[in-house]
Amino acid sequence: MTFPRIAIAGAGLGGLACARVLQLHGLDVTVFEQEAAAGARPQGGTLDMHADTGQVALRTAGLHDRFRALARPEGQQMRGLDPHTAEAVLDELPVEGDDSRPEIDRGQLRGILLDALSPGTVQWGRPVADVTEAGRLTFADGTSAEFDLIVGADGAWSRVRRALTGVRPEYSGVTFVEFGLDDADRRHPALAALTGRGSMMTKAGGKALFAQRTSTGHIRCYATFYAPENWAAGLDFAVADAVRDHLLERYAGWHPDLLAYVREHDGEFTHRPLHVLPVPHAWTTTPRLTLLGDAAHLMPPLGVGANLALLDGTELATALATANSVEEAVRRYEAGMLPRSIETAKACASGLHGLLSDDLRSMAA
Structure with missing residues (x-):
């Protein structure tokens, strides 16, 4: 396949992971981000990186060692307190050597990904105003450009999703x-x-x-x-x-x-x-557009969203680097990502109500 022109809308974890793996394979990519700079706003709390999803993605991106240097296995401790007595109902401590879900600050993880990209990969202060199925991005300043593939990594209110499925959270x-x-x-x-x-x-x-x-x-x-x-x-x-x-x-x-x-x-x-996005959220493959992370499968925040976004990004990039065409790569990626995200979204929808149940021990599930 000839080298495609790839644009990623959104410099969140999934979009940056995708860009990193694309660059590892020698492919050209530009990330367009509406924020003015990497430190324009706080990046939220901490994330538990799962061994079978987020950590797999970080290994694919060649960044697992950098992640391990900052990860906090002790952050896996979970305490459950009775709301009326403040007494501990449970206090789960990680087993010595357990790295199945170590915590890392979201800002630290984003920094690892940003530092791994070639200078100038992310164009800050470039909000996307419109997207077409033909692969044209129009920016808020009125300029536009065409790409062989536009990846919607632009979160809950994705502009790329609006062009692809029209579904809103x-x-x-x-x-x-x-x-x-x-x-x-x-x-x-x-x-x-x-x-x-x-x-x-x-x-x-x-x-x-x-x-x-x-x-x-x-x-x-x-x-x-x-x-x-x-x-x-x-x-x-x-x-x-x-x-x-x-x-x-x-x-x-x-x-x-x-x-x-x-x-x-x-x-x-x-x-x-x-x-949240409705479940299932799926679409017919469109050769020049696809989605990852919250843009594809916005779910309740039960510890899986960031992990899936990283896995989405690295799997899409790997498919683009190994397939014979962009369309083949997108089909291969979506054939794995969509069923996985639908099943996980179903579980998260059920888990949200468990999160607010009176069963304090259900938090350990």
């Missing part, structure tokens, strides 16, 4: 409010002890509170609950005290030690309503 009925605690060991030692070295979860009555430790000692927290899509109407998220008061009222009756996660937070709260 739907609100799941579950919402997240994100917040955090800086320098927790020094400033919030009691909460650091409750959280442990990995993650903490407590839940009851269709509500949950999660906390996870990052490599910097920051604790990222999520208040999670069932709510109608318009539940926050009239609540100004720019007024932290108002959001804090609302959450304390919503979680009234929970143990004061757990409510301290909300009380002691001194920054902004971020509203993250949970949207």
Whole structure:
């Protein structure tokens, strides 16, 4: 096959992994990202990299050793606390030498991938405005270019998906409010002890509170609950005290030690309503367009999304490097990715309700 012109929309984990493996095979690729720079916004909390998906992808990308140097096996600890007593119902510690799901900060993993790319691979500040099935990208500044393949790695609200399937994510009925605690060991030692070295979860009555430790000692927290899509109407998220008061009222009756996660937070709260793609989400192969990661299979955040995005990206790149044509590569990739993502999305849809059940031990599943 002659060298194709490949564009990737989105510099998330899946798109960067795809670009990395393409470059390992000597193929030319450009990644177009709407953010102005790599550090334009925080990159979120931590990720558990699964041995059979995310770590496989990192090996394919030749980056597993760099990942291992930053990964935190101790971050696999999971603590489950009773919401009314704050007592530990479970405290699962990783077995010595267990590297099946070590944690790594999302920002660190993204940095590994970015550092592995040739200079200039990512064009920052280039948001995609429109995509056509014929392989034309139009950018927000009005310029456009044609490619043999456009890969939609542009997340939940993918412009490439809009051209390929037209399907939009739907609100799941579950919402997240994100917040955090800086320098927790020094400033919030009691909460650091409750959280442990990995993650903490407590839940009851269709509500949950999660906390996870990052490599910097920051604790990222999520208040999670069932709510109608318009539940926050009239609540100004720019007024932290108002959001804090609302959450304390919503979680009234929970143990004061757990409510301290909300009380002691001194920054902004971020509203993250949970949207998902319908299951199944599939399409007829179109030679010049394909999707990976959340653009292809947006699921509840139950620890698989980043792993699948990495695997999608490396599998697509490998197919492009070894097939006789772009169309053959896309067909081969989608023949493996779509069934896998559909089955995983079904499991995640079921798991979301388990996440908010009253069974504290279900969090270990």
